[in-house]
Amino acid sequence: MRRGLFVFTHDLRLHDHPPLQQLARQVDELLLVYCLDPDERRPGRYQLASLGPHRLRFLRESLRDLQHRLATQGQRLTILEGRLDEALPPLIAEYRIDIAGSSLHSGIDEQRQWQALQQHCPDCRFIQGNSHSLFDTEVLPFSPAGLPDSFSKFRRQVEAQSEPSQPQTSITSLPPPHAGWRTESHAGHSAAIAQRFIGGETAALAQLDAYFHSERPQSYKATRNALWGWENSTKFSAWLANGCLSPRRLWAQLKQHEAEFGANESTYWLGFELLWREFFHCYARRYGVRLFNSKGIRSQAPLTSFYPGRFRQWGPRDFASKYCKSL
Known part of the structure; x- marks a missing residue:
């Protein structure tokens, strides 16, 4: 009995999904997760969160839709709070995952988290594929x-x-989850479902x-x-x-x-x-x-020269006076 874990990231769909199909062909049981990183919702260095309220709403709608589509195939998506490389190692150990898979992403943060996950779980085999x-x-x-x-x-x-x-055809059949697989979800509810632009x-x-x-x-x-x-x-x-x-x-x-x-x-x-x-x-x-x-x-x-006089001429008067007082 081979057990797999697929980690959804920026690939929230079932059509044209080679990495998910590749993993599904190699396992008898398949666990599906998404990690919702709380750090993305906290203000960063410039007091801006990388995941603002509108993007978060769209993401939650996307996750909820994916859950519904998976349910038609007897599968379920569990949404975990936490970074991928922190939330998944205990789960991989608890369920004795043989193979873990995800989509290969171009972002350096995504790559680093995947590399850290592999270091935490040396007994698990990891595979990635192109879906982006x-x-x-x-x-x-x-x-x-x-x-x-x-x-x-x-x-x-x-x-x-x-x-x-x-593009590959849509996935219509997936291995079942483990009988004891957890089902908690934190996708959240959105009142925006009646909008035209939904995730x-x-x-x-x-x-x-x-x-x-x-x-x-x-x-x-x-x-x-x-x-x-x-x-x-x-x-x-x-x-x-x-x-x-x-x-x-x-x-x-x-x-x-x-x-x-x-x-x-x-x-x-x-x-x-x-x-x-x-x-x-x-x-x-x-x-x-x-x-x-x-x-x-x-x-x-880079050229970092700054000329306060030119800046005052360029910017609106009230804006320039506010930000040039100490120059």
């Missing part, structure tokens, strides 16, 4: 270390030589279908920067960020729309911006923590 990117690394025309130094160079090489990987795979796929079966993609480039109005932009970004929507599924739907309605500059621009997203994922994987160094990836000190 359009391309698998092996199909790109360059190695991770050979990433072009600008988006334009990246785009030209990718458009000429690579095609995004095809979760169900809402994401509904928007995907509605958008690409309309003529809106044909005028996307002209309307995409309008901040007011549901019809102007795609609204896909929040669902992509939580992983409620697969970028490969989005790309495939775009190509289907072009086949049915025709391709033009606007539909090209939708793909163009997905490639921008892909470039930044590759960029984060390439440079890691160096992205956050004060001297940047090229180890060049």
Whole structure:
């Protein structure tokens, strides 16, 4: 009897989910968890929380939707309070987990927590897979270390030589959980369920279908920067960020729309911006923590000169007088 643990992170869906499918094929029992890190809701250095109230609401709706979708397959998602590398080691030991899996993420914090978890649990085997990117690394025309130094160079090489990987079908069957698996959940309740812009795979796929079966993609480039109005932009970004929507599924739907309605500059621009997203994922994987160094990836000190007189001329008078008093 092989027992697996899958840790959901930024991949809150069941469609096009290779890492979850990979783990499910290797185990007889499968435990599913999500770790809600309390540190993300506490004010940081600049008195700002990385997970504010609106994003938290959207995340909780996404988790609740995933719980409902898993329940139709006899599975359940347990939501734990705590950092991944702190909350999971006792659970891995208690349930004698043989294999733990998750999606591979580009973020350095996510990578560090996964590495720390492995160090805490040396007797468990760990696997990860790609669920965030359009391309698998092996199909790109360059190695991770050979990433072009600008988006334009990246785009030209990718458009000429690579095609995004095809999305996998939705998961319709999963191994059952352990009979004694805990079921507590802290997703919380939201009164915003009647809103149009809600979290979760169900809402994401509904928007995907509605958008690409309309003529809106044909005028996307002209309307995409309008901040007011549901019809102007795609609204896909929040669902992509939580992983409620697969970028490969989005790309495939775009190509289907072009086949049915025709391709033009606007539909090209939708793909163009997905490639921008892909470039930044590759960029984060390439440079890691160096992205956050004060001297940047090229180890060049930034220009930090400050001229109070110029600042007063640039800023609103009341703002400048408040912040320049001590200069």
